[in-house]
Amino acid sequence: MIVRPRKEDHLVIGKYTGKVITGVGLLMVVPMITSIVLGEWDTVVDFVISIAACLIFGFGTQLLCRTEKDLSWSHGLVVASGSWGMATVLGALPHWLSGHEGTYLDAMFDVMSGYTTTGLYLLQDLDHVSYGLNMWRHLLTYAGGQGIVVIALTFLFKGTAGAYKVYVGEGKDERLLPNVVQTARAIWLVSLAWLGVGTLALFITGMALGQEPVRAFLHGLWVFMGAWSTGGFAPQSYNTMWYHSLTYEVISVVIFIAGSFNFALHWAVWTGKRKEILRNVETVSFSITLTLTVLIATFGLAKAGVYPDAMTLFRKAFYQLASGHTTTGFSTIYSRAFVTQWGPVGVMATTIAMAIGASACSTAGGIKGIRMGVIFKAFMQDIRKAISPESAVVRAKYHHVHDVYLEDGLVRSAMTITIAYLVLYALTAIVGTLYGYDFLQAAFEGVSAASNTGLSCGVTSPGMPAVMKVLYIVAMWLGRLEFMSVFALAGYAVSIVRGK
Amino acid sequence: MSRRRGENGITHIKRWPDYIGGILTETGFILGLTLVAFLLAVIAQVIYR
Numbered sequence: 001m002i003v004r005p006r007k008e009d010h011l012v013i014g015k016y017t018g019k020v021i022t023g024v025g026l027l028m029v030v031p032m033i034t035s036i037v038l039g040e041w042d043t044v045v046d047f048v049i050s051i052a053a054c055l056i057f058g059f060g061t062q063l064l065c066r067t068e069k070d071l072s073w074s075h076g077l078v079v080a081s082g083s084w085g086m087a088t089v090l091g092a093l094p095h096w097l098s099g100h101e102g103t104y105l106d107a108m109f110d111v112m113s114g115y116t117t118t119g120l121y122l123l124q125d126l127d128h129v130s131y132g133l134n135m136w137r138h139l140l141t142y143a144g145g146q147g148i149v150v151i152a153l154t155f156l157f158k159g160t161a162g163a164y165k166v167y168v169g170e171g172k173d174e175r176l177l178p179n180v181v182q183t184a185r186a187i188w189l190v191s192l193a194w195l196g197v198g199t200l201a202l203f204i205t206g207m208a209l210g211q212e213p214v215r216a217f218l219h220g221l222w223v224f225m226g227a228w229s230t231g232g233f234a235p236q237s238y239n240t241m242w243y244h245s246l247t248y249e250v251i252s253v254v255i256f257i258a259g260s261f262n263f264a265l266h267w268a269v270w271t272g273k274r275k276e277i278l279r280n281v282e283t284v285s286f287s288i289t290l291t292l293t294v295l296i297a298t299f300g301l302a303k304a305g306v307y308p309d310a311m312t313l314f315r316k317a318f319y320q321l322a323s324g325h326t327t328t329g330f331s332t333i334y335s336r337a338f339v340t341q342w343g344p345v346g347v348m349a350t351t352i353a354m355a356i357g358a359s360a361c362s363t364a365g366g367i368k369g370i371r372m373g374v375i376f377k378a379f380m381q382d383i384r385k386a387i388s389p390e391s392a393v394v395r396a397k398y399h400h401v402h403d404v405y406l407e408d409g410l411v412r413s414a415m416t417i418t419i420a421y422l423v424l425y426a427l428t429a430i431v432g433t434l435y436g437y438d439f440l441q442a443a444f445e446g447v448s449a450a451s452n453t454g455l456s457c458g459v460t461s462p463g464m465p466a467v468m469k470v471l472y473i474v475a476m477w478l479g480r481l482e483f484m485s486v487f488a489l490a491g492y493a494v495s496i497v498r499g500k
Numbered sequence: 501m502s503r504r505r506g507e508n509g510i511t512h513i514k515r516w517p518d519y520i521g522g523i524l525t526e527t528g529f530i531l532g533l534t535l536v537a538f539l540l541a542v543i544a545q546v547i548y549r
Contacts, residue, residue: 182510189510193519250534257530258523270522277529287533294537302544314541318534 004499005492011067013078013492018061020083024091025054030139031094035132043098043132050093057090077488081481085489088112088473091140098133100124102462105469112473114140116480117363119232119329119454120472122462126237131218134235138225144480145229145259145363146191190266191228198224198255205247223248227255230364232329232454240319241332249315252330253322260286260326260358262370268401281373281398282359286325289372293353294321300345317346320455325353327365329454338457344440347457351444354453355425365452365479367421371414373398378411420483424450428475435465450475 032047071079091114092107101107106122113120114137123129129137177183199220206216219235226233236242240252258266265283268276277283298317307313316333323330338347357366381396388394396406404410428446433439437459445459449472460472478486 177510186510193523197523253534254527254530257533258526261526266522266526269525270519272518274521274525277525283529290533291536291540295540298537298540298544299548302541302548305548310538310542310545313545314538317541318537322533322537 003495005495008067008069009075011065012069012071012075013082014061014065015067016071016075016079017083017086018058018065020058020079021054021061021086021090022058024087025051025058027139027143028054028094028136031132031136034135035130038131040130040132043094043130046094046097047132047136049097050090053093054090057086074488074492077485078492081477081485081489084112084115084477084481088115088477091115094133094136095123098130100126100129100133105466106462109469109473110137111140112476113454114231114233115144116452116476117141117145117229117231117327117365117454118449118452118476118480119226120449120456120460120476121233122460122464122469124462126235129235134218134222137233138222138231138235141229141231141233142191142225145231146187186267187263190263190270194228194255194258195221195224198228198251201251202248205245205251206243209243209245209248223252224255227252227328227330228259228363230256230259230326230328230358230362230452232323232331234330239332240330241334246315249319249332253319256326256328256330257322260328260362260364262359262361262400264361264401265359273401276401279399281377281400282369285369285373285376286358289356289369290322290325290353293325293349294318297321297342297346297349300349301342304343304345306341320350321353324350324448324453324455325356326358327354327451327453329448331455335456335458338444338455339438339441347440347444350455351440351447354444354447354451354455355421357451357453365450367418367451370400371418374406374411374414375418377406378414381406417482421450421479424475424478428471431468431471432459435468446472446475450479452476452479 028047028051032044032051035041035043035047088108088111091111092101092104095101095107095110096104100123101110102122102124110121110123112118119141123137177186199217202220202223203217206219207213209216211219222233222235223240225231232239234240234242240248243249262280262282265276265280268280294317297320298313301307301317302313307316319330319332320338322328333341338350342350355366356372357368358364360368360370377396377398381394384396385392385394397403398406425443425447428450429439429443432442432446435442437445441457441459444455444457447453448455449460459468474486
């Protein structure tokens with residue numbers, strides 16, 4: 001029997017959703033200040049309207065939904081996914097008001113792409129977007145990478161037990177420190193320290209490339225945000241190819257691979273467990289699958305004679321594969337080059353890399369290295385069981401900060417989410433094919449959206465069918481929140497209508 | 501009391517050498533992966549030249 005939610009359930013969900021949306025409104029102050037400093041008055045008005053909308057909704061909801069009740073697990077899931085949905089609707093206002101989006105749906109597509117750190121976009125004439133809107137695009141993806149709920153946890157929530165449930169609902173379930181709010185702050189510490197180092201390195205490189213200081217700083221900051229969040233947004237339509245710089249490429253690779261590491265791994269390495277980076281199941285899994293996919297693409301491209309020398313081959317193959325595998329979406333080749341130059345082998349290797357993705361509890365998407373590791377270990381355990389004497393006890397373990405023994409429940413959970421991702425990948429590929437795109441291209445683009453990568457082979461464009469835009473928005477949302485939160489929100493909606 | 505809390509805080513100055521060591525360890529690991537990819541490109545180019 002489906003139980004209809006009570007008034008108290010609506011109140012607690014409304015209250016916490018209101019808090020998160022208030023946080024989104026406050027976040028918009030940063031791009032508004034950017035526009036004020038740089039004298040972009042039209043953009044300032046866009047942000048004043050958008051901030052007002054967020055604060056009216058956020059504070060209004062908190063006022064209407066006053067309750068002392070704390071969140072339950074199901075509430076946490078619904079708040080996480082509901083907040084992301086509402087933040088997308090209201091966060092799209094600056095995009096739409098800028099006049100750079102064809103429709104409000106396109107604006108929502110770009111905002112969901114930003115929050116989910118995907119990087120696909122429908123915004124038109126990117127090279128002439130205001131500094132304020134560019135700041136908002138990159139801030140979205142940086143904030144989305146940490147999790148907009150983590151932001152709210154850090155600044156707006158008191159240290160309630162319920163806060164942890166929203167945090168889990170956003171697809172992060174590691175406790176770096178005993179308290180969830182401290183964990184959120186530790187995540188911010190890691191991100192902000194890397195922000196300082198990464199932005200400085202890119203700023204110096206930009207200056208050396210001839211950019212004037214303000215532009216070099218803003219580009220450095222934005223490219224850092226796009227890289228660290230594995231988001232893939234960049235301030236120019238040519239993405240990171242625009243810089244034509246090996247140094248810029250190497251720095252961005254270091255940032256986006258570091259951004260794709262599990263925050264628990266960062267914290268372990270940062271607190272003295274240096275060897276963890278060589279032992280952790282996720283870094284081991286990532287190193288193996290990245291090297292294999294780079295190997296396939298590199299040999300395929302070398303055989304086809306696409307690039308003239310080893311250095312160019314390395315720069316193009318490694319950058320796109322590392323970007324795809326970490327689900328970043330930065331690119332140093334034209335979108336159509338995947339189809340016209342790389343051919344089926346290159347497209348397939350990149351699609352596999354994107355589908356696997358990087359680490360859990362990071363800014364990355366995809367199936368995740370830990371699940372690949374768990375499934376592989378379970379597979380090997382079954383083989384060992386099959387060839388061992390019947391009385392033998394075969395146990396497998398993996399290392400993630402500490403040794404963890406494989407339990408059936410753990411393997412089932414890894415398999416369930418992996419199958420959910422595979423179904424989503426297949427669905428996006430089939431729908432794309434039904435709309436007339438080549439299957440391999442539809443699969444590439446669909447996997448890119450659902451794994452929150454953002455590499456494009458040219459399918460994503462303002463002229464794309466509206467159904468595919470909606471499908472990609474849902475795929476990005478599902479992929480980022482790892483299904484359960486969005487399913488919980490759908491279940492909540494059903495229980496309102498059909499519950500007793 | 502507040503002094504003790506400060507020293508145990510995650511942003512305390514005494515923790516930063518460890519944090520910088522962490523950033524350098526991560527960077528070294530990533531550059532190692534990059535070097536492997538470069539070697540693969542050299543081998544591939546030699547084989548298919």
